Amino acid sequence: MTIPEFVLDELADRLGARFSTASGVRAQHAGSESFHRAPPPDAVAWPETTAEVSFILSLCNAHDIPVIGWGVGTSLEGQALAVRGGITLNMSRMDRVIETRPEDMLAVVQPGVTREALNADLRATGLFFPVDPGANATLGGMAATRASGTTAVRYGTMRDNVLALEAVLADGRIIRTGTRAAKSSAGLDLTALLVGSEGTLAIITELTLRLHGQPEDVAAAICAFDSLEDAVECVTATIQSGVPMARIEFVDEDTARAFNSHAGTDLPARPHLLVEFHGSAESVREDAARFGDIAGDFGGRGFDWASTPEERARLWKMRHGAYPACLSLRPGATAVVTDICVPMSELAAAVTAARDDIAAEGLLGPILGHVGDGNFHATLLIDPDRPEELAAAKRVAGRMASRAIAVGGTISGEHGVGLGKRAYMAAQHGEACQAMAAVKQALDPRNILNPGKMLPDEL
Amino acid sequence: MTIPEFVLDELADRLGARFSTASGVRAQHAGSESFHRAPPPDAVAWPETTAEVSFILSLCNAHDIPVIGWGVGTSLEGQALAVRGGITLNMSRMDRVIETRPEDMLAVVQPGVTREALNADLRATGLFFPVDPGANATLGGMAATRASGTTAVRYGTMRDNVLALEAVLADGRIIRTGTRAAKSSAGLDLTALLVGSEGTLAIITELTLRLHGQPEDVAAAICAFDSLEDAVECVTATIQSGVPMARIEFVDEDTARAFNSHAGTDLPARPHLLVEFHGSAESVREDAARFGDIAGDFGGRGFDWASTPEERARLWKMRHGAYPACLSLRPGATAVVTDICVPMSELAAAVTAARDDIAAEGLLGPILGHVGDGNFHATLLIDPDRPEELAAAKRVAGRMASRAIAVGGTISGEHGVGLGKRAYMAAQHGEACQAMAAVKQALDPRNILNPGKMLPDEL
Numbered sequence: 082m083t084i085p086e087f088v089l090d091e092l093a094d095r096l097g098a099r100f101s102t103a104s105g106v107r108a109q110h111a112g113s114e115s116f117h118r119a120p121p122p123d124a125v126a127w128p129e130t131t132a133e134v135s136f137i138l139s140l141c142n143a144h145d146i147p148v149i150g151w152g153v154g155t156s157l158e159g160q161a162l163a164v165r166g167g168i169t170l171n172m173s174r175m176d177r178v179i180e181t182r183p184e185d186m187l188a189v190v191q192p193g194v195t196r197e198a199l200n201a202d203l204r205a206t207g208l209f210f211p212v213d214p215g216a217n218a219t220l221g222g223m224a225a226t227r228a229s230g231t232t233a234v235r236y237g238t239m240r241d242n243v244l245a246l247e248a249v250l251a252d253g254r255i256i257r258t259g260t261r262a263a264k265s266s267a268g269l270d271l272t273a274l275l276v277g278s279e280g281t282l283a284i285i286t287e288l289t290l291r292l293h294g295q296p297e298d299v300a301a302a303i304c305a306f307d308s309l310e311d312a313v314e315c316v317t318a319t320i321q322s323g324v325p326m327a328r329i330e331f332v333d334e335d336t337a338r339a340f341n342s343h344a345g346t347d348l349p350a351r352p353h354l355l356v357e358f359h360g361s362a363e364s365v366r367e368d369a370a371r372f373g374d375i376a377g378d379f380g381g382r383g384f385d386w387a388s389t390p391e392e393r394a395r396l397w398k399m400r401h402g403a404y405p406a407c408l409s410l411r412p413g414a415t416a417v418v419t420d421i422c423v424p425m426s427e428l429a430a431a432v433t434a435a436r437d438d439i440a441a442e443g444l445l446g447p448i449l450g451h452v453g454d455g456n457f458h459a460t461l462l463i464d465p466d467r468p469e470e471l472a473a474a475k476r477v478a479g480r481m482a483s484r485a486i487a488v489g490g491t492i493s494g495e496h497g498v499g500l501g502k503r504a505y506m507a508a509q510h511g512e513a514c515q516a517m518a519a520v521k522q523a524l525d526p527r528n529i530l531n532p533g534k535m536l537p538d539e540l
Numbered sequence: 541m542t543i544p545e546f547v548l549d550e551l552a553d554r555l556g557a558r559f560s561t562a563s564g565v566r567a568q569h570a571g572s573e574s575f576h577r578a579p580p581p582d583a584v585a586w587p588e589t590t591a592e593v594s595f596i597l598s599l600c601n602a603h604d605i606p607v608i609g610w611g612v613g614t615s616l617e618g619q620a621l622a623v624r625g626g627i628t629l630n631m632s633r634m635d636r637v638i639e640t641r642p643e644d645m646l647a648v649v650q651p652g653v654t655r656e657a658l659n660a661d662l663r664a665t666g667l668f669f670p671v672d673p674g675a676n677a678t679l680g681g682m683a684a685t686r687a688s689g690t691t692a693v694r695y696g697t698m699r700d701n702v703l704a705l706e707a708v709l710a711d712g713r714i715i716r717t718g719t720r721a722a723k724s725s726a727g728l729d730l731t732a733l734l735v736g737s738e739g740t741l742a743i744i745t746e747l748t749l750r751l752h753g754q755p756e757d758v759a760a761a762i763c764a765f766d767s768l769e770d771a772v773e774c775v776t777a778t779i780q781s782g783v784p785m786a787r788i789e790f791v792d793e794d795t796a797r798a799f800n801s802h803a804g805t806d807l808p809a810r811p812h813l814l815v816e817f818h819g820s821a822e823s824v825r826e827d828a829a830r831f832g833d834i835a836g837d838f839g840g841r842g843f844d845w846a847s848t849p850e851e852r853a854r855l856w857k858m859r860h861g862a863y864p865a866c867l868s869l870r871p872g873a874t875a876v877v878t879d880i881c882v883p884m885s886e887l888a889a890a891v892t893a894a895r896d897d898i899a900a901e902g903l904l905g906p907i908l909g910h911v912g913d914g915n916f917h918a919t920l921l922i923d924p925d926r927p928e929e930l931a932a933a934k935r936v937a938g939r940m941a942s943r944a945i946a947v948g949g950t951i952s953g954e955h956g957v958g959l960g961k962r963a964y965m966a967a968q969h970g971e972a973c974q975a976m977a978a979v980k981q982a983l984d985p986r987n988i989l990n991p992g993k994m995l996p997d998e999l
Contacts, residue, residue: 184780185883227725238723240732241700256972261948262881263913264697266686266736266956268969268994269976273699273732277725294782321643323753364823422721424644454722489720497725509726513715516983517728523982524975535727 082166084123088144092126092168095136099127099174110151110161110169114216114404115418116463116471117159117500122149122169129174131247131255131286138284138529139253141168147532148251150280152193152222155214157418158499160226160279164533170284172221178202179287186292187244187261192221192285199290208292211236214495215401221285226497227277231400234320234453235327235359236293238495243276247287251525261289274520279497280531282524296327296359300369301387301396305351307380309333309436309448312352313429315379316452320425324371326453328357333436335410335447336403343406344399354381355400357393407447407460414462417474419501421485422456422494431488435459435481442473456494483508498535506537541625543582547603551585551627554595558586558633569610569620569628573675573863574877575922575930576618576959581608581628588633590706590714590745597743597988598712600627606991607710609739611652611681614673616877617958619685619738623992629743631680637661638746645751646703646720651680651744658749667751670695673954674860680744686736688954690859693779693912694786694818695752697954702735706746710984720748733979738956739990741983755786755818759828760846760855764810766839768792768895768907771811772888774838775911779884783830785912786818792895794869794906795862802865803858813840814859816852866906866919873921876933878960880944881915881953890947894918894940901932915953942967957994965996 092100101107107121123146128134141148147167154161163169176193183206190199197217199210212223214230222228224246229238236242245259258271275283306312316329332340332355337348356372358365373384387393399406408416423431432448439446439459450457459481461474482492482505492498492505507514518536521528551559560566566580582605587593600607606626613620622628635652642665649658656676658669671682673689681687683705688697695701704718717730734742765771775788791799791814796807813835817827832843846852858865867875882890891907898905898918909916918940920933941951941964951957951964966973977995980987 182883182885184776184885186780187883227729229723229725233723238725240723240729250975254971254974256975257970258972260881260950260968261883262915262944262950262953263884264688264692264699264881264915264953265950266688266952266954267950267961268736268957268965268973269741269979270686270699270732270736271972271975273729274979277727277729282728317643321645361823361826363826364820367820367822422719422723424641424646424720425722426641426643456721456723485721491719491721491724491726493725494721494723495725498727502726506727509719511716512713513717513730514727515713516709516715516730519982520728520733520979523978 082123084146085144088140088146089124091140092137096126096133099129101125110171112154113159113162114155115157116415117162119159119162119164120166122163123166125169125171127171127174131249134170134249134284134286135253135255137168137170138249138251142252142527142529145527145529147529149531150225150284152219153195155216155218156222156226156499157496158501160497160499160534162500164500172219175286181206183208185261187289188292189287189289190220191287192219194220196220196223203292207295209295210290211293212239212242220288220290224276224285224288225278225280229451229495231328231330231451233451234329235325239276240273242291243272243288244291245289246272246275246285248275248283248285250283251527251530259289279499279535281521281535282530298362298365299357299359299393300365301357301393302384303353303355303396304376304381304384305349305353307351309352309432310429311379312354313432313452315354315376315381317425317428319372319375320453322371322375324368326356327359328355329453330355330400330449331452331457332403332449333447335445336407336449339406339410339447340399343409344402346399349383355396403449404460408462411445411462413464415465417461417463417471417478418458418496419478419481420456420458420494420496421481421490421492422454423485423488423490425455427488427490428452428455431484432457434484438477438480442477444473444477446477454494455490500534503535503537541582543605544603547599547605548583550599551596555585555592558588560584569630571613572618572621573614574616575874576621578618578621578623579625581622582625584628584630586630586633590708593629593708593743593745594712594714596627596629597708597710601711601986601988604986604988606988608990609684609743611678612654614675614677615681615685615958616955617960619956619958619993621959623959631678634745640665642667644720646748647751648746648748649679650746651678653679655679655682662751666754668754669749670752671698671701679747679749683735683744683747684737684739685956688910690787690789690910692910693788694784698735699732701750702731702747703750704748705731705734705744707734707742707744709742710986710989718748738958738994740980740994741989757821757824758816758818758852759824760816760852761843762812762814762855763835763840763843764808764812766810768811768891769888770838771813772891772911774813774835774840776884776887778831778834779912781830781834783827785815787814787816788912789814789859789908790911790916791862791908792906794904795866795908798865798869798906799858802868803861805858808842814855862908863919867921870904870921872923874924876920876922876930876937877917877955878937878940879915879917879953879955880940880949880951881913882944882947882949884914886947886949887911887914890943891916893943897936897939901936903932903936905936913953914949959993962994962996
């Protein structure tokens with residue numbers, strides 16, 4: 082699109098050097114960690130205050146200019162790309178931890194604070210913010226995409242850990258949703274409506290987050306299984322038995338190979354589970370023993386316990402490095418990363434079907450996931466110069482999504498919709514898509530907020 | 541209002557004896573468990589299927605006839621009253637547990653199933669549905685009002701335990717929200733939007749609920765404190781210490797007296813805490829010991845342990861009977877029941893201020909609550925024939941709400957807005973009320989769904 086000259090001038094007047102149309106700057110905001118690509122935005126703004134966000138939005142709303150939120154650009158379904166041009170709001174200068182209230186187990190932060198920065202800030206309090214999608218994403222971006230990750234099985238997702246928001250609506254109005262109380266029955270749950278709305282309803286300018294006590298004791302381990310089925314069925318049995326897992330992660334044998342070549346580990350080329358227990362010394366011992374018994378029933382072996390903080394950090398650094406590790410299995414490849422989430426009883430069948438489908442398409446596509454929630458990912462490695470590989474990967478992703486819907490699951494457990502899953506929204510939600518569109522239309526009537534994302538254009 | 545004759549005929553044709561305009565029937569749907577009163581609805585319908593709900597709504601929408609959902613009428617803020625006339629939908633005939641999937645820890649129910657009926661149905665599975673507002677409410681009503689209660693401190697509220705809904709929009713369209721997966725990042729969270737919407741956005745016709753494992757071991761106890769401050773500060777210290785309480789309930793000395801006269805107990809006329817622990821035998825012992833230590837620091841004594849299921853049932857039956865027990869403190873009285881919820885660090889001050897304010901107004905108003913969440917109630921006993929007492933009680937409730945807002949809390953932790961808290965919505969939510977109204981307008985443009993509730997008419 083072309084932004085009128087006087088609008089560019091007004092923005093430059095207000096923001097000075099924090100507004101740019103330089104091509105290098107724009108190009109930095111056109112990338113994505115997965116295969117999604119789009120032209121760069123027309124301009125980039127770095128607001129420092131809610132008032133500036135409000136100013137930018139009301140101006141853009143008046144002139145039908147798209148506005149796209151940008152945290153650190155780690156979303157996997159193209160959520161932060163400016164597919165219809167417009168202005169990208171880079172929130173990195175709103176990176177202050179405004180207030181920490183240990184006695185109320187909450188923190189108030191600006192949206193550009195990353196989860197690692199918040200946890201560093203919290204270290205002395207005995208509290209932590211548990212949601213951990215792997216990437217050191219911003220908390221604003223994590224809220225916008227309803228992020229979850231390895232610890233969601235114990236502590237919930239962003240849905241469960243955002244207590245309140247300040248946000249700016251499309252026309253520049255500033256609203257506050259939620260409260261600092263642990264619960265509320267007063268009115269529509271706008272907090273939950275904005276969490277996961279992927280920047281299509283409002284720009285988040287402040288978050289009040291629920292904190293959790295650092296566990297007295299932590300134990301983590303990795304163990305191997307003979308087959309994917311054994312490993313996944315062990316997870317289902319563990320969850321059904323009620324052992325309170327803090328993390329229970331599956332990686333397949335391709336991912337184990339990727340760790341070996343990328344992280345210098347020496348794992349057998351077999352499926353593995355990575356687990357963690359949080360609690361008192363006594364309860365951790367008890368939970369670990371119960372898990373060990375269940376794993377034994379499914380042939381789990383070669384338990385390697387990470388007892389010190391350093392060993393645990395190594396284990397989870399390896400896990401969090403799975404994406405680059407998998408990419409390195411095929412030099413020069415890019416990835417169609419896709420995730421689905423299914424009811425526990427359907428997990429083994431869903432993972433097996435995905436594996437077989439990847440093989441049938443002749444693709445290399447490691448599978449791993451937060452299986453304690455029934456959530457797993459396939460990282461489909463493709464040569465960016467071979468469109469037939471992209472097409473094959475998209476077919477696999479589409480069939481994974483269709484199978485998830487067929488068994489009562491969801492087309493995305495955590496990566497969100499963005500560009501990549503728009504085509505499946507109607508299949509999952511049916512008429513409810515129209516209700517979502519009505520809500521979008523009510524709050525953003527000119528469709529300036531992240532247009533072209535999440536909801537299909539035609540319903 | 542006057543419903544056109546031909547509309548009445550169409551409804552009678554379709555529903556037969558399950559549609560009534562008899563004055564006795566209408567009067568049965570004009571009551572409320574608290575002081576709220578309204579004229580009866582013009583008619584009552586008992587739908588048996590989603591298709592019938594859809595038929596009724598599309599007909600009423602076409603003719604601007606209000607529709608009000610009714611579970612068993614136990615809401616406390618007048619949510620189920622037909623303040624603008626219209627048709628009350630009594631959901632009691634949609635009372636089937638449609639499916640229980642223990643392996644996925646979920647149950648699918650119709651909205652007229654009560655929580656006790658569901659738990660009776662689940663007994664053999666080893667699972668239970670934890671949300672427990674005291675009254676044997678319907679699950680549809682509990683979802684509509686975002687109910688919580690004694691166990692929310694451990695298991696969350698209806699917000700956390702409704703996975704998916706089927707609901708009928710104002711114009712009769714049937715939508716499905718959410719999935720059977722443990723989490724989802726696919727689209728706007730319409731489930732959370734409908735939970736707590738008090739029948740103003742849609743009529744819920746099916747719920748998919750998250751179940752939890754029955755704890756291996758349970759222990760409960762009651763203990764007395766010298767002062768309200770000691771008891772409440774003990775709660776704050778307990779929650780801040782991270783002891784995973786399954787319930788932690790406060791009752792003041794008036795409530796203790798009410799139990800003695802109404803439930804035949806022999807409690808000292810002092811503030812008490814009622815607590816419960818869930819877990820393994822080992823963890824329950826450990827948690828109970830930790831709580832005992834903390835309670836000791838605040839002068840808690842006279843611990844009475846309820847070790848058998850029968851003793852525990854007696855303890856919680858007494859607690860759940862608090863409302864009639866308190867009413868019996870003043871024969872002939874009705875009650876202005878009000879609840880607020882504040883951050884934990886503000887709890888002691890909020891409870892003390894409420895107590896002092898009740899005394900200053902010369903009212904009898906026992907205080908009790910789910911204090912582990914920072915949530916407490918005042919049951920302000922008034923003579924229904926003395927308007928000055930109603931006015932005094934409303935002043936107290938209004939100041940409780942204002943103080944909650946001032947410290948970052950909410951005007952209702954669990955009773956909801958209905959009629960009673962409408963006047964405080966703007967003070968709590970500010971501009972966000974307009975966003976709520978825009979969502980309401982988008983989904984119910986003719987304002988037929990529970991009109992006159994929750995959102996103020998003028999914003």
